[in-house]
Amino acid sequence: MPHLFSPLTIKDITLRNRIGVSPMCQYSAEDGMPNDWHFVHLGSRAVGGAGLVIVEATAVEPRGRISPEDLGIYTDQHIEPFKRITAFLKEHGAVPGIQLAHAGRKASTYSPWKEKEAPAAGVPNDQGGWDVVGPSAIPFNEGYKEPKELSVEEIKEIQENFRQATIRAREAGFEWMEFHGAHGYLAHSFYSPLSNKRTDEYGGSFDNRIRFVLETVRVMRQEWPENLPFTVRISSTDWVDDGWTLEESIELSKRLKQEGVDLIDCSSGGNLPKAPIPVGAGYQNLFAEKIRHQADIATAAVGMITQGMQADEIIRNERADLVLLARELLRDPYWPLRAAETVHKKNELHIPPQYERGW
Numbered sequence: 001m002p003h004l005f006s007p008l009t010i011k012d013i014t015l016r017n018r019i020g021v022s023p024m025c026q027y028s029a030e031d032g033m034p035n036d037w038h039f040v041h042l043g044s045r046a047v048g049g050a051g052l053v054i055v056e057a058t059a060v061e062p063r064g065r066i067s068p069e070d071l072g073i074y075t076d077q078h079i080e081p082f083k084r085i086t087a088f089l090k091e092h093g094a095v096p097g098i099q100l101a102h103a104g105r106k107a108s109t110y111s112p113w114k115e116k117e118a119p120a121a122g123v124p125n126d127q128g129g130w131d132v133v134g135p136s137a138i139p140f141n142e143g144y145k146e147p148k149e150l151s152v153e154e155i156k157e158i159q160e161n162f163r164q165a166t167i168r169a170r171e172a173g174f175e176w177m178e179f180h181g182a183h184g185y186l187a188h189s190f191y192s193p194l195s196n197k198r199t200d201e202y203g204g205s206f207d208n209r210i211r212f213v214l215e216t217v218r219v220m221r222q223e224w225p226e227n228l229p230f231t232v233r234i235s236s237t238d239w240v241d242d243g244w245t246l247e248e249s250i251e252l253s254k255r256l257k258q259e260g261v262d263l264i265d266c267s268s269g270g271n272l273p274k275a276p277i278p279v280g281a282g283y284q285n286l287f288a289e290k291i292r293h294q295a296d297i298a299t300a301a302v303g304m305i306t307q308g309m310q311a312d313e314i315i316r317n318e319r320a321d322l323v324l325l326a327r328e329l330l331r332d333p334y335w336p337l338r339a340a341e342t343v344h345k346k347n348e349l350h351i352p353p354q355y356e357r358g359w
C-alpha cells in the first residue's frame, strides 16, 4: 500500500516521495528572470526533502504575467538562470517542475505587497502595466482592466508562445510540466461559462469552452518529451451554480488523458472575486479523489494540507497520488523531514550530510 514516503513513478520520472511544492508566485523577478531569491527559495525546499518542486506560474509571454514581477520564459535568455535552479534541485534529489501560464484578464496587477498602497488592482500602462486579453471583454472585478476579446488568430499566437515556452522549459532542464489551467487565468476563463460569452468555436457549448485548453495542451505535449510527466492544474469548480462544475472537470480530465496528460492537479476557484469557498482542512481533496476514480487518471490533492498524518491518509486511502503543499512549506521548508517523523518513516528520509547532525 502506498504511503506519503513511497516513491511515485510517472513515465521515466520517479519522485522520492509523494510531497510536492505547489507553485507559488514570489513577485521577485525583473523582466521574468529568475534570480538568487528563486534559487534559494526553491533550492531550500529540495534540501527540505520534497520529492517535487514546481516553479511558480511562469509566463509564456510578457502580457501573460500576473504582476510585472512574475517569472517568465518568453526569451532564450531565460533558459540559463532556470538551468542553474533545475541542476541544484536535481542534485538534492527533487524533481524540478515548472508551471507554464498565461494570466489573461487577471494580468497586469500589483504584487500583493504593492497592492496595499495601490488605487486599483490593475497596474497602469505608464507604470509598467499592459493591456490584458481574454475570451470576452469582461473584467475580473472592479478595478481590474477590461480585457480585449482575443481573435482566433491571436489565440493561435498565444498557443505558439506556449509551444516555444515548452521547448525552453525542456532545455532549461525541467522534468515535470504543469500547464496552468486554474484560478481564473486565461485557460480557466475560457472553460468557465462565467467569463466566456463567445459565440464562435471557442465559446458556448462545453466542447467549445474546453477547446482552448485541449488545443494548447496538444501543442505543448508534442514538444514535451513523451517519457516526462505532463500535468495540468485545473479549477475543479467555480463554487457557484451557474459556473464550471466538478462533473465538467471529470469530463475535461478524461479528454486531457486522451491528449497524453499524466496527472491532474485539482485546485478550485479563482474566476470569481467573491465565490463562497468553504476553506478548511483538505477542502479540495474530494475533487482529487473524484477525478482520480471517475476519470481514471492520477491526481494531486492541494489546499490546506498541513499535517503529516493528514497527507499520509490521502495517499494511503488512494484519494490522490501526490499531495502539494504551498503555505505550510513557506512556514517550514523542512516540513517533509518533520512529516517523516510523525508518520514513522524517518528511515526513508534523505537528510543532506551537511545537516545530519541536526537530526
Ligand SMILES: Cc1cc2nc3c(=O)[nH]c(=O)nc-3n(C[C@H](O)[C@H](O)[C@H](O)COP(=O)(O)O)c2cc1C
Binding pocket: 022, 023, 024, 025, 026, 056, 057, 099, 180, 182, 183, 233, 267, 302, 303, 304, 305, 324, 325, 326, 327, 328
Ligand atoms: C504566495 C502564494 C503564491 C501562489 N502562486 C501560485 C501560482 O503561481 N500558481 C498556482 O497555481 N497557484 C499559486 N498559489 C496557490 C497554491 O499553489 C495553492 O494551490 C494554494 O495556496 C492552496 O494550498 P495551501 O493551502 O497549501 O497553501 C499560490 C499561493 C500562495 C500562498
